Amino acid sequence: MKTMILDIDGMSCEHCVRHVTEALDELNDVHKVAVDLAGNRATVEVDDSFDEAAASAAVDDAGYEVTAVRAAE
Ligand SMILES: [Cu+2]
Numbered sequence: 001m002k003t004m005i006l007d008i009d010g011m012s013c014e015h016c017v018r019h020v021t022e023a024l025d026e027l028n029d030v031h032k033v034a035v036d037l038a039g040n041r042a043t044v045e046v047d048d049s050f051d052e053a054a055a056s057a058a059v060d061d062a063g064y065e066v067t068a069v070r071a072a073e
Contacts, residue, residue: 001047002050002071003043003045003046004044004050004069004070004072005041005042005044005070005072006041006043006059006068006069007040007041007066007067007069008035008041008042008059009064009067010063010064010065011037011040011064013037014037016037017037019062019064020035020042020059021033022062023058023059023062024055024058024059027054029046029047029049029051030045030046031046031047032044032045042059043072055069
């Protein structure tokens, strides 16, 4: 397990937070999701085999844009 941070554009309210949370929760390699609306990011606990491209695609499909993915410090 590791913790990653996804910077996300396009979230404006709790409705958006729920959509992004659900999109990430559906991924098999994602175990915990915490979306920070004010910070425009999601912190996720994931398997070591985490597929960044698949996670970005899932968020994009929900109507938002992942602008960066990085390991949490
Ligand atoms: Cu919204």
